[in-house]
Amino acid sequence: MSAIYFSVGPQHAGSGHFRMKITLQGDIILNAEPDPGFVHRSVEKIAETREYLQNVPLIERQCLSDVSSVTLAYAMGIEELLGIEVPPRAQYIRVIMCELSRIMSHLYWLAIFGIFLGHSTMFMWPFGDRDIFITETAEKIAGARVSYSYIIPGGVRYDLPDGIKEHTLKTLDYFQGRLKEYDAIFFSNPIFKRRTKGVGVLSRPDAIRMGVTGPTLRGSGVRGDIRKDEPYAAYDELDFEIPVFSEGDAYSRSLVRFREMEISSSIIRQAFENLPEGDFKVKTRKKVPEGEVFSRVEAARGELACYIISDGTRKPYRVKMSTPSFRNLPGFSLMKGSMLADLPTIWMSLDYWPLDADR
């Protein structure tokens, strides 16, 4: 049987704004070439035409499932240029928002991963639970559901509302109970294990050579997490562990994300326990002094770096974002030599998000 060529996406049931060029021989994928760029919105170029504060709502749109981490990287860069110290209360609120954002992003991933493997219940449950987080916590804290532009240079926009601690802890109690049910119906499912164990194996040297980040890297046995390596916000004052699995297959990558949801819940609990009193933001100037700065955070999908060049005016000279999805793009080469049925497994185990990669 001769090889057939077809593209998965951009109009495919599971692709999103993205295309895979697949060459298929029988049931084996001979060649898989990712083709990103369908949703390039030139965020970086538009950022040069706006003032520093106006850029916050723009930049968070590059990754709407993980808003807080993106804006935090940008805000941290500007604070370094301005040379200001963010009050500790704002640092803790930032941690809370980033971890909420991480949970919401992982829930989104879990839902899509579920439907990619044909598990429709795993599609509905995380989306339903994600909505509880959006309405019960994000909307109450930040005033908007998804794109809340809450983290700004100098702190956060508003202080926490009254009673939000009890509210969030109640949500987390419910959520941690649900995680056990996810485990029972999906992660402990024998068919799920059969489909993901030994599929798309990314060895430790390969992971380092390709430069993948985040859960994809930690699934290959590398203990790489900016929250521990280069602590920002209030992460150095909190006690948490980094889940690392050494097998490097789709199963270990998905388990990393599953464990991270549990750990994020505990980080939020700790942050609420230790939440200091005081200011939640400091005043910033509109003009940023000349200079270059590089800041990075651990977003839900991996390391997110922001490089800002300022020429001393109200607008940035250049804002360069290095996004985790784009850095995980080489992981798609794992599809070569696997079966067609493994394509969605490998695809979603990398947690690729076209909007995040294209910017």
Add this chain to the structure above:
Amino acid sequence: MNIINIILDFLNLENFISNIPNADVQELLTIVFVFLRSDLFFKILFFPGIFTILIFVAELMWLELKFLAKVQLRVGPQYAGRIGGILQPIADFIKLLFKESIVPEKASKVLFLLIPIMLVTLAATTLTVIPLSETDVISNLDVGLLFTFAILAMFPVIALLAGWASNSKYPFIGGIRALFQQVSYEVPLWLSALGVVILAESLNFTSIIKAQSTFWFILLLPLGAFIFLVAIIAELERLPFDIPEAESEIVSGWMAEYSGLNFGLIMLSLYIKLYFGAALFTALFLGGWLGPSILPPAFWFLTKTVIVVSIIILLRGVLPRFRLADLLQIGWRRLLILSMVNIFLAITVKLVLF
């Protein structure tokens, strides 16, 4: 005296026929009216024929929507038909009726348009031999089981033809997958049904069900029932075996290019097949219409069928999809051997009990 006779008497059409001058036409029309007044026509049209099946299958679709919604903590259909959206499948079908049926430019047009009709016809044909009760059967064939075997064997060929006629890559891959899956699962399916035939000493469904009046065969052959259920789910292309239609890999498999009414017909045939698969399991292992005589036998048959369908729907809610390679391995390496063991067990049971 059935409803068709009452209507024909009311219309009094035979009087018009006697006025027709041409004797040949008169004779022909008389034969037609004898057929229309016969019991067979009533069975085909009303009970247990097309009309009952269509309503029942539509409500099976509703059951799937609603039951799956409960599993997934959703509400499900709500508005159409007031009581829990009970008319939702009919509303869906009417919607599809008014949508454009797109035929791809490069498709083999005649074959492409014939396939939905062939599917529905074949799926409906299988139901002629399934008895809802001792009298409610359209055709009481002596080789009923063999007949259903012959009809079921045609579905993979049609799936492949659909993939080929669409002249598109996803449907083609889906068609080949359907062929692989259904052909390899037919073997354990009919080998496990052979255990029932050994016990009942007949291929006729009525005799098979009567033979279960003391023990349902699921009690005598639990292994056979399990293999049959797994294999029939694979034949029906339902989760966890919906590999030919895997939407995250090959969009919608061999039916990806169908739209509008053609798609509606394919879905109808798939749900008739679902009903047929569950009815087959009921007839072979769950004692068919047998049950307390307070309620009519057809009620027991349909209730048992609904229970089997619910089990199949529940599996869709809790299991992800298999890979094709795993599926074929399970089929040839496990189920085939187990169904051989099942035949051996059936012979043992036969020698000991009867």
